[in-house]
Amino acid sequence: MIENKALSMNIESRLSFEEFRKEVLNDYRLACVSREVSLLARREVLTGKAKFGIFGDGKEVAQVAMSKYFKPGDFRSGYYRDQTVAFATGIATPEQFFSQLYADPDQQHDPFSGGRQMNSHFATPNLDKDGTWLNLADMKNSAADMAPTAGQMPRSVGLAYASKMFREVEALHDLKQLSDNGNEICFATIGDASTSEGHFWESMNAAGVLQVPLAVFVWDDGYGISVPRKYQTTKNSISVALEGFRKTDGTNGFDIYNVKGWDYAGMCEVFEAAIRKIRETHVPALFHVEEITQPQGHSTSGSHERYKSKERLSWEKDFDCNLKMRSWILENALCDEETLVNIEAEAKTTSQDARKAAWEKYITPIKAEVQHFIALATPVADVAGANAELVSQQVRELQANREPQRRDILKAASIILVKHKALKADPVVQALQQYYNNYLQAEKENYNSYLHATGANSILNVPVVPAAYNEDAITLNGYEVLNKYFDQLISNNPKVFAFGEDVGKIGDVNQAFAGLQQKHGSLRITDTGIRELTIMGQGIGMALRGLRPIAEIQYLDYLLYGLQPLSDDVASLQYRTKGIQHCPIIVRTRGHRLEGIWHSGSPMGMIINSLRGMNVCVPRNMVQAAGMYNTLLQANEPALVIESLNGYRLKEKLPSNLETFTVPLGIPEVLKEGADVTLVTYGSMTRIVEEAIVTLEEMGISCELIDVQTLLPFDIHHSIVKSLQKTNRIAFIDEDVPGGGTAFMFQQVMEQQGGYRWLDVAPRTLSAQAHRPAYGSDGDYFSKPNTEDVVKMVMEMMEE
Numbered sequence: 117m118i119e120n121k122a123l124s125m126n127i128e129s130r131l132s133f134e135e136f137r138k139e140v141l142n143d144y145r146l147a148c149v150s151r152e153v154s155l156l157a158r159r160e161v162l163t164g165k166a167k168f169g170i171f172g173d174g175k176e177v178a179q180v181a182m183s184k185y186f187k188p189g190d191f192r193s194g195y196y197r198d199q200t201v202a203f204a205t206g207i208a209t210p211e212q213f214f215s216q217l218y219a220d221p222d223q224q225h226d227p228f229s230g231g232r233q234m235n236s237h238f239a240t241p242n243l244d245k246d247g248t249w250l251n252l253a254d255m256k257n258s259a260a261d262m263a264p265t266a267g268q269m270p271r272s273v274g275l276a277y278a279s280k281m282f283r284e285v286e287a288l289h290d291l292k293q294l295s296d297n298g299n300e301i302c303f304a305t306i307g308d309a310s311t312s313e314g315h316f317w318e319s320m321n322a323a324g325v326l327q328v329p330l331a332v333f334v335w336d337d338g339y340g341i342s343v344p345r346k347y348q349t350t351k352n353s354i355s356v357a358l359e360g361f362r363k364t365d366g367t368n369g370f371d372i373y374n375v376k377g378w379d380y381a382g383m384c385e386v387f388e389a390a391i392r393k394i395r396e397t398h399v400p401a402l403f404h405v406e407e408i409t410q411p412q413g414h415s416t417s418g419s420h421e422r423y424k425s426k427e428r429l430s431w432e433k434d435f436d437c438n439l440k441m442r443s444w445i446l447e448n449a450l451c452d453e454e455t456l457v458n459i460e461a462e463a464k465t466t467s468q469d470a471r472k473a474a475w476e477k478y479i480t481p482i483k484a485e486v487q488h489f490i491a492l493a494t495p496v497a498d499v500a501g502a503n504a505e506l507v508s509q510q511v512r513e514l515q516a517n518r519e520p521q522r523r524d525i526l527k528a529a530s531i532i533l534v535k536h537k538a539l540k541a542d543p544v545v546q547a548l549q550q551y552y553n554n555y556l557q558a559e560k561e562n563y564n565s566y567l568h569a570t571g572a573n574s575i576l577n578v579p580v581v582p583a584a585y586n587e588d589a590i591t592l593n594g595y596e597v598l599n600k601y602f603d604q605l606i607s608n609n610p611k612v613f614a615f616g617e618d619v620g621k622i623g624d625v626n627q628a629f630a631g632l633q634q635k636h637g638s639l640r641i642t643d644t645g646i647r648e649l650t651i652m653g654q655g656i657g658m659a660l661r662g663l664r665p666i667a668e669i670q671y672l673d674y675l676l677y678g679l680q681p682l683s684d685d686v687a688s689l690q691y692r693t694k695g696i697q698h699c700p701i702i703v704r705t706r707g708h709r710l711e712g713i714w715h716s717g718s719p720m721g722m723i724i725n726s727l728r729g730m731n732v733c734v735p736r737n738m739v740q741a742a743g744m745y746n747t748l749l750q751a752n753e754p755a756l757v758i759e760s761l762n763g764y765r766l767k768e769k770l771p772s773n774l775e776t777f778t779v780p781l782g783i784p785e786v787l788k789e790g791a792d793v794t795l796v797t798y799g800s801m802t803r804i805v806e807e808a809i810v811t812l813e814e815m816g817i818s819c820e821l822i823d824v825q826t827l828l829p830f831d832i833h834h835s836i837v838k839s840l841q842k843t844n845r846i847a848f849i850d851e852d853v854p855g856g857g858t859a860f861m862f863q864q865v866m867e868q869q870g871g872y873r874w875l876d877v878a879p880r881t882l883s884a885q886a887h888r889p890a891y892g893s894d895g896d897y898f899s900k901p902n903t904e905d906v907v908k909m910v911m912e913m914m915e916e
Contacts, residue, residue, distance in 0.1 A: 148463035214474030230694035247572035266313035274657020287610035309340020594738035616668025648677035672707025687729035721856030743779030782829030808906035
């Protein structure tokens with residue numbers, strides 16, 4: 117029996133060793149493939165087949181080691197050198213990497229962005245077109261990458277924070293398709309130089325306070341492009357600089373680990389135990405991965421020989437991670453030299469095959485289109501009066517182009533058509549024109565679609581349910597209307613969370629959440645630190661994982677602190693992933709008129725120009741705001757809701773269907789019909805204009821007052837121009853600086869809707885002054901449009 121037991125253990129040991137050996141060799145194979153992909157991709161850029169490249173060479177072994185502990189349900193929130201992570205986790209293939217490098221617009225080839233993003237910008241879908249959340253708990257997930265350095269950090273906090281909510285909020289425990297009891301980790305990756313960004317520091321502080329399962333990997337190659345680390349980081353080490361954040365007994369904070377990027381075995385040992393601890397305890401951790409190399413330099417835009425010393429370059433060759441792993445394998449007798457040579461040869465073949473397949477898939481349809489164009493363009497030369505030489509030249513140039521692009525075809529067609537405009541009635545020219553129109557439209561769809569969600573995910577498809585009022589409907593202050601609304605919402609929708617500065621204990625500065633934390637708990641309605649950037653990140657990450665966060669910016673003026681992630685991440689998300697990833701965050705804030713420079717902001721021009729892709733709602737009162745929240749919560753699009761700061765104590769009737777009525781977005785409301793002049797405004801300015809209209813009516817001037825309700829989307833049915841057709845006079849009024857929100861509305865109605873055709877007098881814009889609003893009531897009066905300004909402007913229009 118003893119002998120048999122010993123034999124059994126020996127067999128198990130040998131099997132275990134063989135499995136270990138296979139795993140190690142497979143990891144080495146992945147590292148080799150990724151390296152070959154980097155080398156080949158750089159050549160593709162330098163030969164002109166691709167525009168730009170930035171690669172993960174030098175980080176292969178560290179990323180392979182990290183990826184061994186990345187499980188289904190986890191989220192990657194990384195940066196643009198994570199190709200090895202993508203290959204190792206199965207999120208991407210080398211062929212897909214090359215398709216993205218070539219900017220292939222076919223989503224079957226580049227499933228992450230449909231040719232809209234440069235290489236190594238990965239994304240996985242999170243929603244079906246019918247509005248159903250995918251089984252994220254069974255997927256290996258990747259938040260869509262973006263290039264702004266450290267831009268991935270704020271949302272990483274939110275992705276990890278969602279796990280905390282899934283674990284600690286009992287009402288979420290049944291959402292098994294979204295989470296396995298909050299066991300998911302967010303793996304955030306960042307280059308060492310980018311830790312100099314404020315985004316990194318705010319995010320690390322927030323993670324340490326919140327205690328969320330965030331694993332941050334800092335790839336430290338010693339440089340930020342050409343600038344050495346000693347000019348980037350205090351004490352020349354991010355882990356040393358962060359030492360005060362280290363978690364100790366009885367404190368919050370995070371764990372800190374130091375590993376060498378070439379030490380495969382050492383990293384695996386550290387990562388295995390550390391990741392297990394994060395998953396079980398939700399204590400975040402920072403992994404400072406040091407002594408990383410960058411064999412090809414920063415990118416295809418330059419050479420690192422220009423700024424690295426000979427000694428540094430020599431060290432990088434000696435400490436190349438793939439070379440060090442190779443030596444370790446041989447030293448530990450895991451295989452022989454011949455096996456490694458075969459693995460390396462196979463890696464070359466694999467990467468070359470991937471490159472070739474991706475290029476063929478990219479170029480073949482374009483070449484077919486060239487032939488289609490030539491077949492239609494060539495006969496034009498034979499039409500009487502045609503410029504045969506010009507047609508032949510365009511055809512010859514396309515035929516000689518070995519690597520044509522879609523724009524080359526369209527340019528050639530356009531040149532021929534423009535030069536033969538006099539022959540447009542000829543059937544041959546008409547056929548070319550029809551081809552041009554169809555091809556141009558198809559390619560515009562390829563490149564210009566999905567700024568907003570479609571189908572069931574779109575706010576435009578939410579059914580309109582008017583507000584209903586009982587005969588004995590009570591009248592409340594605006595903040596009380598919202599308080600009742602949020603109470604019902606939190607009670608009935610377990611996915612909704614509200615958080616921000618002073619939102620919790622005191623119920624926000626205007627009391628819309630008063631008493632609700634005490635009723636619903638501090639996890640549902642939460643106070644945060646003064647950190648607008650990561651409040652946005654908290655909401656972004658939660659929304660990416662299927663929750664419905666209402667993330668508050670206390671005053672609109674402070675939106676600038678959180679604008680970058682909203683602009684670069686949220687607003688562009690559906691576009692840059694070609695509709696596969698959605699982030700239905702609701703950002704709640706308040707603005708417009710009050711009493712002071714920093715609490716009276718209305719920077720609408722800045723907002724609408726930086727947040728294309730989001731919905732921007734500007735309700736004039738709190739009932740209207742509640743209806744907009746209802747609309748947004750029935751769709752899967754992001755939005756900014758700007759409540760009127762001076763409207764919280766105005767009296768409003770309480771609808772009987774407070775939680776179910778909806779306000780359609782993009783559809784203005786006519787508040788008063790009139791015949792002489794159309795006045796277009798929104799938010800707090802509606803009350804100013806209403807006051808002016810009383811005076812104007814007494815003077816015999818009939819005004820039509822239109823509240824646009826939302827700036828994005830804006831008047832989707834062109835109802836404003838219909839009013840202009842009746843009055844032939846129009847003015848746009850708001851509290852933004854000159855040329856801001858009013859200029860946007862002016863352009864939409866005059867240009868997009870063709871309103872200029874119905875004008876009898878010059879259209880007007882009335883806005884605030886170019887400076888910030890001065891403090892006090894007089895400051896408000898002289899800084900922003902007032903009743904007398906509106907009256908004066910309309911009288912001038914009537915006298916013109």
